[in-house]
Amino acid sequence: MPASIERGTNRVERPFITLPSKRERGPIDYSKVEVAGHELNHTLAALGMGITPHFLSVRPEGETLGRTIFLGEIDLRSFQIIASAGAIHSPGGHAHGYGSDMSKVRLIRDLYKGMPEDEAKIKAQTAIGQYSPRVRRRAAEIIAYFGEVQGSLIVDILKQAEHEVRFEEMGIEPDNTSFVIEQKSAINTYTQIDYLEKGW
Secondary structure, eight states: OOOOEEEEEEEEOOSEEEEOOHHHHOSOOHHHHHHHHHHHHHHHHHHTTTOOEEEEEOSOBTTEEEEEEEESOOOHHHHHHHHHGGGSOOTTSOOOSOHHHHHHHHHHHHHHOOOOHHHHHHHHHHHHTTSOHHHHHHHHHHHHHHSEEEGGGHHHHHHHHHHHHHHHHTTOOOOOOOEEEEOOOEEEEEEEEEEESSOO
16 A cells, blocks of 8 residues: 655645544544554654644545645655655554555655665654654544544644553543644645555
8 A cells, every 4th residue: 555645735624623532532443543543654754853744634535545745845855754654563553555655765765865765764763753652543543533634733632642541551541631723724735645545
């Protein structure tokens, strides 16, 4: 399930959303959680370099199961790190859909004297490793619940996930504390990384 990149424009409009507690989210669609974990890995690698994605989606569209869209241009070195993050095991324990991500990393390496793919993966792993697998898994569950979230919400989603995991580790059921965040409408140029359904 390779990833693809696309440039274009996109409009996202959402007034306000509430990050629900674990109890409020109800049953989990684990197939979407796996896709959300893959997209979250791209996002965490980007955030580690100070790049915030425009939005993430785990809603199927065409041949893609999910996508992470970034505003504007991303330098080739940063793109290699972000793309290689898809090859890091997602919070569910497996890496899927990264074949095309890694082919882009190799293409940049070969054509533009970019960094070796192992170096890009190590840098991606460093950024992703700032969050425990349990926190990343919980954040992926929240993303899967919404289906689509603006990139500006990822930090709040990670805080919610950390909150829930911390309480569970203490043996306390997390309360219904939730965050209300304004999502703004935007029309911008974007860079898109897709999680494709077919092929490797």
